[in-house]
Amino acid sequence: MSEDRTIPGYTLHRVIGRGNTSLVWLATDARKKEVALKVPLPETLRVQEAAERFGNEVRLTLKFRHPHLVPGYAGTPFGPKAFLAIPYYSRGALSELLPQLPSGTLPLPEALRVLADVASALTYLHHQGAVHQDVKPQNVYVDEQGRAALGDLGSAYFTAQGGQASGSPFYMSPEVYHGETSSAASDVYSLGITMYELLGGERPYHGNTYEELMVAHLTRFPAPLLSLNPKVSRRVARLAELALAKRPHDRPTADAIRRALLSALGETPADEVYEDPDQEKEAAPVPARQMGRHGPQSETRPQTPEPATAPEASGKESRWSLFKRRK
Ligand SMILES: Nc1ncnc2c1ncn2[C@@H]1O[C@H](COP(=O)(O)OP(=O)(O)OP(=O)(O)O)[C@@H](O)[C@H]1O
Numbered sequence: 479m480s481e482d483r484t485i486p487g488y489t490l491h492r493v494i495g496r497g498n499t500s501l502v503w504l505a506t507d508a509r510k511k512e513v514a515l516k517v518p519l520p521e522t523l524r525v526q527e528a529a530e531r532f533g534n535e536v537r538l539t540l541k542f543r544h545p546h547l548v549p550g551y552a553g554t555p556f557g558p559k560a561f562l563a564i565p566y567y568s569r570g571a572l573s574e575l576l577p578q579l580p581s582g583t584l585p586l587p588e589a590l591r592v593l594a595d596v597a598s599a600l601t602y603l604h605h606q607g608a609v610h611q612d613v614k615p616q617n618v619y620v621d622e623q624g625r626a627a628l629g630d631l632g633s634a635y636f637t638a639q640g641g642q643a644s645g646s647p648f649y650m651s652p653e654v655y656h657g658e659t660s661s662a663a664s665d666v667y668s669l670g671i672t673m674y675e676l677l678g679g680e681r682p683y684h685g686n687t688y689e690e691l692m693v694a695h696l697t698r699f700p701a702p703l704l705s706l707n708p709k710v711s712r713r714v715a716r717l718a719e720l721a722l723a724k725r726p727h728d729r730p731t732a733d734a735i736r737r738a739l740l741s742a743l744g745e746t747p748a749d750e751v752y753e754d755p756d757q758e759k760e761a762a763p764v765p766a767r768q769m770g771r772h773g774p775q776s777e778t779r780p781q782t783p784e785p786a787t788a789p790e791a792s793g794k795e796s797r798w799s800l801f802k803r804r805k
Pocket residue numbers: 494495496497498499500501502514516564565566567568570571574619630
């Protein structure tokens with residue numbers, strides 16, 4: 479990515495991050511509001527799988543609306559003008575925030591809150607029939623109020639439409655290591671690893687290579703979370719351990735984890751209610767096949783991308799309704 483890139487409507491200030499796919503700029507929009515602009519790296523545009531991944535992130539980020547998913551303000555999924563505008567989180571990703579904290583970890587109530595927010599985002603995605611596939615602290619952003627948003631939808635897809643299983647080796651479920659299709663339960667496994675990291679202070683499995691990590695995820699069992707942090711409630715610890723079950727159907731749902739985390743915070747969990755999810759799914763099917771970073775190469779031609787520069791804060795995009803409490 480050349481650093482002289484211009485994006486109409488934005489003033490680019492400085493580069494704040496660089497991932498495998500994109501360069502991230504601090505920018506201001508026409509109203510002088512700070513935003514983060516993700517712009518694909520030149521190599522991303524050259525490699526079809528990487529370009530599809532960026533395009534998928536743009537399309538799904540603009541599509542989904544939930545208070546704990548990083549929202550998309552505007553974007554163009556494909557081509558030399560591709561970009562994605564999202565909120566700027568001054569503290570960076572959670573993985574970057576943790577080492578800056580004196581204890582290297584969040585105080586328990588803040589960790590429970592962040593995890594409850596991520597579990598809430600997953601509950602929403604799973605309710606929509608989608609899987610995230612890359613849940614990890616590198617993809618969680620925490621705002622100044624301590625509320626978390628899950629980002630990086632580049633690997634996400636609707637299960638009904640099919641997609642390529644993928645993930646990050648420290649967080650990837652046994653079935654994905656086996657090359658099987660990922661499901662909501664695979665996301666729950668990655669959430670379980672993240673729970674260990676935030677509540678226990680360390681990841682449950684270690685390894686220096688992909689193979690070592692694969693062996694650990696497939697054959698080992700985690701230490702009891704309470705032995706790492708006795709302050710965690712029994713119910714939350716039990717669910718974190720169950721989230722790491724080797725068999726997907728033995729794992730709890732993201733919603734069960736969300737409820738346990740909120741209960742541990744002393745709150746009465748409300749049901750999450752969403753507006754017309756079927757209409758949403760049918761409204762804009764996503765050609766997100768064969769997007770994986772660890773799976774076999776695509777044999778499927780991607781569908782023709784639709785132009786998708788979304789108006790910023792159009793007012794029509796909020797399909798999510800606030801949590802409602804049900805008896
Ligand atoms: N909204 C944001 N606010 C502040 N910093 C951000 C934001 N988005 C990304 N960053 C910074 O930019 C870095 C790279 O972003 P990210 O990891 O999303 O890049 P990517 O190339 O899209 O992802 P991947 O490496 O998974 O392909 C992050 O680690 C973080 O430091």
